[in-house]
Amino acid sequence: MRHLLLSGLIAAALTAAGPLQAGERGHDAARRALEEGKVLPLRTVLDKVEREYRGQAIRIEFEHEGGRFVYEIRLLQPDGHMLKLEVDAVNGNVLAVKRRQH
Numbered sequence: 001m002r003h004l005l006l007s008g009l010i011a012a013a014l015t016a017a018g019p020l021q022a023g024e025r026g027h028d029a030a031r032r033a034l035e036e037g038k039v040l041p042l043r044t045v046l047d048k049v050e051r052e053y054r055g056q057a058i059r060i061e062f063e064h065e066g067g068r069f070v071y072e073i074r075l076l077q078p079d080g081h082m083l084k085l086e087v088d089a090v091n092g093n094v095l096a097v098k099r100r101q102h
Helices: 002-013 026-035 044-050
Strands: 058-063 069-076 081-088 092-101
Touching: 026 069, 026 081, 044 081
Parallel strands: none
Antiparallel strands: 058 069, 069 081, 081 092
Protein backbone atom coordinates (compact mmCIF):
# COMPACT_ATOMS: atom_id res chain seq x y z
CA MET A 1 0.00 0.00 0.00
CA ARG A 2 2.81 2.43 0.90
CA HIS A 3 4.41 1.76 -2.50
CA LEU A 4 1.17 2.67 -4.29
CA LEU A 5 0.78 5.81 -2.18
CA LEU A 6 4.34 6.91 -2.90
CA SER A 7 3.88 6.23 -6.62
CA GLY A 8 0.86 8.51 -6.61
CA LEU A 9 2.71 11.15 -4.62
CA ILE A 10 5.65 11.06 -6.98
CA ALA A 11 3.34 11.49 -9.95
CA ALA A 12 1.63 14.40 -8.21
CA ALA A 13 4.96 15.99 -7.38
CA LEU A 14 5.98 16.00 -11.01
CA THR A 15 3.11 18.15 -12.20
CA ALA A 16 4.56 21.65 -12.03
CA ALA A 17 8.23 22.32 -12.66
CA GLY A 18 8.16 25.97 -13.61
CA PRO A 19 8.55 27.64 -16.98
CA LEU A 20 7.47 25.33 -19.76
CA GLN A 21 8.86 25.09 -23.22
CA ALA A 22 6.38 25.21 -26.09
CA GLY A 23 4.13 22.13 -25.96
CA GLU A 24 5.70 20.83 -22.75
CA ARG A 25 3.55 19.62 -19.84
CA GLY A 26 4.40 20.24 -16.17
CA HIS A 27 5.60 16.72 -15.45
CA ASP A 28 7.79 16.86 -18.56
CA ALA A 29 9.46 20.01 -17.25
CA ALA A 30 10.04 18.33 -13.88
CA ARG A 31 11.53 15.26 -15.55
CA ARG A 32 13.76 17.49 -17.67
CA ALA A 33 14.99 19.33 -14.55
CA LEU A 34 15.84 15.98 -12.94
CA GLU A 35 17.57 14.63 -16.06
CA GLU A 36 19.61 17.83 -16.40
CA GLY A 37 20.75 17.49 -12.80
CA LYS A 38 18.96 20.65 -11.70
CA VAL A 39 17.09 18.90 -8.86
CA LEU A 40 17.55 15.94 -6.52
CA PRO A 41 15.39 12.88 -7.02
CA LEU A 42 12.26 12.99 -4.90
CA ARG A 43 13.18 9.68 -3.22
CA THR A 44 16.47 11.19 -2.00
CA VAL A 45 14.67 14.15 -0.47
CA LEU A 46 11.92 11.99 1.08
CA ASP A 47 14.44 9.62 2.67
CA LYS A 48 16.15 12.58 4.31
CA VAL A 49 13.10 14.44 5.62
CA GLU A 50 11.21 11.32 6.75
CA ARG A 51 14.25 10.27 8.77
CA GLU A 52 15.07 13.72 10.20
CA TYR A 53 11.49 14.74 11.01
CA ARG A 54 10.18 11.27 11.89
CA GLY A 55 7.13 11.16 9.70
CA GLN A 56 5.51 9.77 6.61
CA ALA A 57 4.96 11.91 3.53
CA ILE A 58 1.28 12.20 2.72
CA ARG A 59 1.34 15.02 0.18
CA ILE A 60 4.01 16.41 -2.11
CA GLU A 61 4.07 19.33 -4.50
CA PHE A 62 6.88 20.36 -6.83
CA GLU A 63 7.09 24.03 -7.71
CA HIS A 64 9.31 26.54 -9.36
CA GLU A 65 8.94 29.77 -7.44
CA GLY A 66 11.17 32.80 -7.25
CA GLY A 67 13.74 31.15 -9.48
CA ARG A 68 14.03 28.17 -7.12
CA PHE A 69 12.81 24.58 -7.44
CA VAL A 70 11.00 23.58 -4.24
CA TYR A 71 9.42 20.40 -2.90
CA GLU A 72 6.53 21.14 -0.54
CA ILE A 73 6.11 18.05 1.62
CA ARG A 74 3.49 17.34 4.26
CA LEU A 75 4.54 14.78 6.84
CA LEU A 76 2.31 13.02 9.31
CA GLN A 77 4.25 12.29 12.48
CA PRO A 78 3.55 9.36 14.81
CA ASP A 79 2.18 11.73 17.48
CA GLY A 80 -0.47 13.04 15.06
CA HIS A 81 1.23 16.34 14.28
CA MET A 82 1.36 17.49 10.69
CA LEU A 83 4.47 19.20 9.34
CA LYS A 84 4.61 21.23 6.17
CA LEU A 85 8.18 21.41 4.89
CA GLU A 86 9.56 23.55 2.11
CA VAL A 87 12.66 21.84 0.78
CA ASP A 88 15.13 23.19 -1.75
CA ALA A 89 14.94 20.62 -4.56
CA VAL A 90 18.50 21.41 -5.66
CA ASN A 91 20.34 20.59 -2.43
CA GLY A 92 17.73 19.04 -0.10
CA ASN A 93 18.00 21.77 2.53
CA VAL A 94 14.84 22.43 4.51
CA LEU A 95 13.89 26.06 3.96
CA ALA A 96 10.85 26.28 6.24
CA VAL A 97 8.88 24.12 8.67
CA LYS A 98 5.32 24.71 9.82
CA ARG A 99 3.85 22.44 12.48
CA ARG A 100 0.21 22.06 13.42
CA GLN A 101 -1.87 19.74 15.55
CA HIS A 102 -3.95 17.37 13.44
